[in-house]
Amino acid sequence: xxxxxxxxxxxxxxxxxxxxxxxxxxxxxxxxxxxxxxxxxxxxxxxxxxxxxxxxxxxxxxxxxxxxxxxxxxxxxxxxxxxxxxxxxxxxxxxxxxxxxxxxxxxxxxxxxxxxxxxxxxxxxxxxxxxxxxxxxxxxxxxxxxxxxxxxxxxxxxxxxxxxxxxxxxxxxxxxxxxxxxxxxxxxxxxxxxxxxxxxxxxxxxxxxxxxxxxxxxxxxxxxxxxxxxxxxxxxxxxxxxxxxxxxxxxxxxxxxxxxxxxxxxxxxxxxxxxxxxxxxxxxxxxxxxxxxxxxxxxxxxxxxxxxxxxxxxxxxxxxxxxxxxxxxxxxxxxxxxxxxxxxxxxxxxxxxxxxxxxxxxxxxxxxxxxxxxxxxxxxxxxxxxxxxxxxxxxxxxxxxxxxxxxxxxxxxxxxxxxxxxxxxxxxxxxxxxxxxxxxxxxxxxxxxxxxxxxxxxxxxxxxxxxxxxxxxxxxxxxxxxxxxxxxxxxxxxxxxxxxxxxxxxxxxxxxxxxxxxxxxxxxxxxxxxxxxxxxxxxxxxxxxxxxxxxxxxxxxxxxxxxxxxxxxxxxxxxxxxxxxxxxxxxxxxxxxxxxxxxxxxxxxxxxxxxxxxxxxxxxxxxxxxxxxxxxxxxxxxxxxxxxxxxxxxxxxxxxxxxxxxxxxxxxxxxxxxxxxxxxxxxxxxxxxxxxxxxxxxxxxxxxxxxxxxxxxxxxxxxxxxxxxxxxxxxxxxxxxxxxxxxxxxxxxxxxxxxxxxxxxxxxxxxxxxxxxxxxxxxxxxxxxxxx
Amino acid sequence: xxxxxxxxxxxxxxxxxxxxxxxxxxxxxxxxxxxxxxxxxxxxxxxxxxxxxxxxxxxxxxxxxxxxxxxxxxxxxxxxxxxxxxxxxxxxxxxxxxxxxxxxxxxxxxxxxxxxxxxxxxxxxxxxxxxxxxxxxxxxxxxxxxxxxxxxxxxxxxxxx
Numbered sequence: 041x042x043x044x045x046x047x048x049x050x051x052x053x054x055x056x057x058x059x060x061x062x063x064x065x066x067x068x069x070x071x072x073x074x075x076x077x078x079x080x081x082x083x084x085x086x087x088x089x090x091x092x093x094x095x096x097x098x099x100x101x102x103x104x105x106x107x108x109x110x111x112x113x114x115x116x117x118x119x120x121x122x123x124x125x126x127x128x129x130x131x132x133x134x135x136x137x138x139x140x141x142x143x144x145x146x147x148x149x150x151x152x153x154x155x156x157x158x159x160x161x162x163x164x165x166x167x168x169x170x171x172x173x174x175x176x177x178x179x180x181x182x183x184x185x186x187x188x189x190x191x192x193x194x195x196x197x198x199x200x201x202x203x204x205x206x207x208x209x210x211x212x213x214x215x216x217x218x219x220x221x222x223x224x225x226x227x228x229x230x231x232x233x234x235x236x237x238x239x240x241x242x243x244x245x246x247x248x249x250x251x252x253x254x255x256x257x258x259x260x261x262x263x264x265x266x267x268x269x270x271x272x273x274x275x276x277x278x279x280x281x282x283x284x285x286x287x288x289x290x291x292x293x294x295x296x297x298x299x300x301x302x303x304x305x306x307x308x309x310x311x312x313x314x315x316x317x318x319x320x321x322x323x324x325x326x327x328x329x330x331x332x333x334x335x336x337x338x339x340x341x342x343x344x345x346x347x348x349x350x351x352x353x354x355x356x357x358x359x360x361x362x363x364x365x366x367x368x369x370x371x372x373x374x375x376x377x378x379x380x381x382x383x384x385x386x387x388x389x390x391x392x393x394x395x396x397x398x399x400x401x402x403x404x405x406x407x408x409x410x411x412x413x414x415x416x417x418x419x420x421x422x423x424x425x426x427x428x429x430x431x432x433x434x435x436x437x438x439x440x441x442x443x444x445x446x447x448x449x450x451x452x453x454x455x456x457x458x459x460x461x462x463x464x465x466x467x468x469x470x471x472x473x474x475x476x477x478x479x480x481x482x483x484x485x486x487x488x489x490x491x492x493x494x495x496x497x498x499x500x501x502x503x504x505x506x507x508x509x510x511x512x513x514x515x516x517x518x519x520x521x522x523x524x525x526x527x528x529x530x531x532x533x534x535x536x537x538x539x540x541x542x543x544x545x546x547x548x549x550x551x552x553x554x555x556x557x558x559x560x561x562x563x564x565x566x567x568x569x570x571x572x573x574x575x576x577x578x579x580x581x582x583x584x585x586x587x588x589x590x591x592x593x594x595x596x597x598x599x600x601x602x603x604x605x606x607x608x609x610x611x612x613x614x615x616x617x618x619x620x621x622x623x624x625x626x627x628x629x630x631x632x633x634x635x636x637x638x639x640x641x642x643x644x645x646x647x648x649x650x651x652x653x654x655x656x657x658x659x660x661x662x663x664x665x666x667x668x669x670x671x672x673x674x675x676x677x678x679x680x681x682x683x684x685x686x687x688x689x690x691x692x693x694x695x696x697x698x699x700x701x702x703x704x705x706x707x708x709x710x711x712x713x714x715x716x717x718x719x720x721x722x723x724x725x726x727x728x729x730x731x732x733x734x735x736x737x738x739x740x741x742x743x744x745x746x747x748x749x750x751x752x753x754x755x756x757x758x759x760x761x762x763x764x765x766x767x768x769x770x771x772x773x774x775x776x777x778x779x780x781x782x783x784x785x786x787x788x789x790x791x792x793x794x795x796x797x798x799x800x801x802x803x804x805x806x807x808x809x810x811x812x813x814x815x816x817x818x819x820x821x822x823x824x825x826x827x828x
Numbered sequence: 829x830x831x832x833x834x835x836x837x838x839x840x841x842x843x844x845x846x847x848x849x850x851x852x853x854x855x856x857x858x859x860x861x862x863x864x865x866x867x868x869x870x871x872x873x874x875x876x877x878x879x880x881x882x883x884x885x886x887x888x889x890x891x892x893x894x895x896x897x898x899x900x901x902x903x904x905x906x907x908x909x910x911x912x913x914x915x916x917x918x919x920x921x922x923x924x925x926x927x928x929x930x931x932x933x934x935x936x937x938x939x940x941x942x943x944x945x946x947x948x949x950x951x952x953x954x955x956x957x958x959x960x961x962x963x964x965x966x967x968x969x970x971x972x973x974x975x976x977x978x979x980x981x982x983x984x985x986x987x988x989x
Binding site: 057058060061062063064065066067068069070071073074076156157158236237238239240241291292293294296325326327547548549550712713715716719720721722723724746747748752754755756758760761 | 848850851855858859862863864865866867868869870871872874875877909910911913914919923926927928930932933934935936937938939942957960961962964965966967968969970971972973974975976977978
């Protein structure tokens with residue numbers, strides 16, 4: 041994009057250094073645990089050691105004797121206020137604290153409030169809970185069998201463990217296309233349960249001011265406004281009224297979707313503050329975070345792809361069992377129980393498709409959030425990109441050639457997909473060809489052939505993904521009825537500086553910088569002088585928050601629209617000051633000038649001053665505007681990734697030698713930040729591909745419940761990512777942006793899995809489930825007789 | 829629980845405090861001394877968000893994970909936290925590097941990551957990329973993918989040369 045502003049103004053396209061960094065590099069960020077209020081007390085949680093059990097008794101006697109322990113809160117305490125259950129965002133229910141039984145290991149059982157953290161922890165150790173074990177259901181397929189124990193006995197009419205059945209597409213037409221196909225491939229794949237594991241865990245300080253009747257909650261939340269409304273709806277009956285609730289998201293140490301849900305700890309802290317009349321801090325530790333907070337993925341997929349002999353894809357059929365744990369506490373838009381899984385036709389012109397998902401209850405923590413991806417998009421992309429390679433292998437066709445043959449061509453956009461989406465814009469072949477050139481694809485294939493002759497294992501994997509992000513539009517997208525628009529309010533001060541407040545909340549994405557750049561681009565006010573604020577529901581306009589790569593597509597758009605409203609008024613002011621009609625004025629970022637007489641001009645700063653000192657009769661003073669932006673469509677970022685791996689025949693270790701990522705997120709606001717988002721996304725794509733998984737044994741005991749065995753990538757495993765881009769603006773977004781935070785997390789896993797399978801394809805390997813650990817690879821090498 | 833009188837120097841300022849035997853250094857720093865730039869990200873010494881520099885017996889400051897050091901172990905020793913990096917209003921080259929090279933996103937791992945980097949550059953002023961990756965492998969970052977952190981440390985190394 042050609043730069044329209046100077047570095048001093050730093051509008052869009054400038055790699056402006058981040059405005060938020062000066063406080064972070066000095067240790068002066070304000071994360072929730074950094075806040076201390078006068079009289080504050082600490083809350084800690086007793087958790088269940090069993091995955092499914094009846095609670096026989098909870099004895100708090102010893103705990104209450106510990107110096108500093110003020111209270112022990114149980115389900116019975118909350119039941120007095122009817123706060124022991126709460127709704128999930130998917131219109132299911134989950135326990136805040138149990139009265140009758142626990143449903144997963146590490147579930148909250150009781151809470152201890154004490155004057156300091158250590159006393160609270162002592163109290164937790166002293167609470168004596170007597171359990172009676174119940175049969176545990178871990179396997180979602182077994183949960184669907186007729187003789188499986190019914191888990192949600194709280195739901196009187198519930199006769200099985202199925203939460204929902206969702207489907208999309210034309211089943212009959214798809215079945216016909218399969219019957220007529222030359223080639224059909226079928227592959228089962230498990231996309232395992234993982235955890236976002238942001239380095240800051242979740243927590244809050246709830247402060248109920250009895251005199252003012254006002255509740256203030258500092259909280260690690262990605263969606264403060266929606267949380268405020270949920271609190272008002274859930275606790276209205278105990279006297280909490282929405283104007284008396286203030287949610288503040290302070291600095292957040294990473295979110296990735298894990299900080300969208302309302303966890304029981306938040307609600308217990310609020311209840312404790314109301315009861316005690318003191319500020320209550322709850323900060324979970326890492327093991328609580330991994331063991332009890334919302335998981336992501338856990339999709340058991342069976343995919344089939346039909347094609348003609350020449351490789352032309354004709355139909356896709358997918359059947360999925362989704363393990364949601366004991367409650368559907370996913371964070372999908374209300375009408376989409378399987379999120380946007382129907383993006384599973386990917387980048388290909390597939391005329392027929394049918395997809396179905398069954399959501400199932402098991403004795404595991406509730407959830408089904410994203411892991412740095414739009415709603416269930418990673419699951420969809422992994423499925424289509426993996427099955428595409430299975431087809432290539434079946435046809436003995438190069439996977440790049442197969443993709444190029446099936447891409448939706450650029451001239452077909454806007455493109456109507458078989459499962460109902462209108463893709464806004466794309467040029468898939470351009471991205472793939474660029475990646476192939478950068479990595480020297482032909483050269484690598486030659487190298488691979490030579491290495492195979494020598495018995496060396498090298499693989500090349502491709503992923504050409506299409507994302508779907510930026511929800512609304514509000515006609516289809518809501519959360520608990522709240523439409524998925526987003527917002528911006530800009531006030532320009534008399535000296536030409538501005539404050540811009542948004543309905544979203546950054547968790548590291550750099551909104552304070554990029555939003556300022558959007559305003560700078562639209563108004564010509566230097567980004568350095570645009571103060572961005574988010575996260576305080578008392579001051580920011582209402583919005584649905586930051587997740588699913590929606591900030592730039594929605595709130596960013598609202599920023600541009602609010603700025604344009606300000607520009608409209610500025611034009612009237614400029615016409616007044618220059619004594620010309622509005623039609624005679626031309627705009628460039630920062631000033632209006634008179635057509636034919638460019639020396640006659642007024643800067644935005646002069647205009648802002650006039651808005652407060654010299655505005656014309658009949659015009660209101662001030663220079664501010666608000667926009668609630670409802671996107672007309674979603675945006676569809678895309679890209680092509682190529683991964684090159686070498687496999688150690690002695691250990692089974694997969695080494696990523698090169699990883700080339702060509703991304704297209706439409707118009708770029710800050711290239712430096714976009715690159716950073718892609719680096720981070722690629723790393724969180726590699727993580728589940730090679731390292732991360734949370735699994736359970738038959739007793740429902742979590743495996744991978746601490747950083748001892750839930751392996752986040754360190755700098756040693758993470759390769760030096762190579763990034764590049766194409767730019768295909770979104771035609772419907774005010775400045776053509778599509779969102780970028782999650783593309784790489786979505787696109788990377790199949791590129792890596794495809795590379796490993798490619799390295800072993802000549803041995804007859806067709807598929808390996810992620811995470812592709814050294815143990816899995818070594819076992820295959822051993823079976824094939826090539827282990828060293 | 830026994831209590832102990834200890835003297836700890838933090839960022840050049842001497843503090844005499846009474847602590848429980850079990851108090852972790854990170855809680856002394858954060859909750860009692862109110863230096864909240866040192867963060868807590870796990871309970872198993874893996875993430876490194878709580879990294880500070882602590883002088884060893886020979887007086888050399890070494891990075892330690894302050895969630896796994898008892899406050900009493902710091903008695904008579906010197907601690908440097910992120911708040912101690914800037915001197916006389918001038919950013920440490922490592923701080924400058926992290927800002928310049930976009931070496932941070934959410935900022936939560938950043939203080940620990942910077943202190944580990946400061947210690948690395950002290951013992952190895954000209955680290956290779958591999959040296960840097962090895963040095964910071966005990967500090968987890970979930971946002972950046974480490975590429976720009978490596979660049980930030982390289983920036984600081986060049987600046988100090």
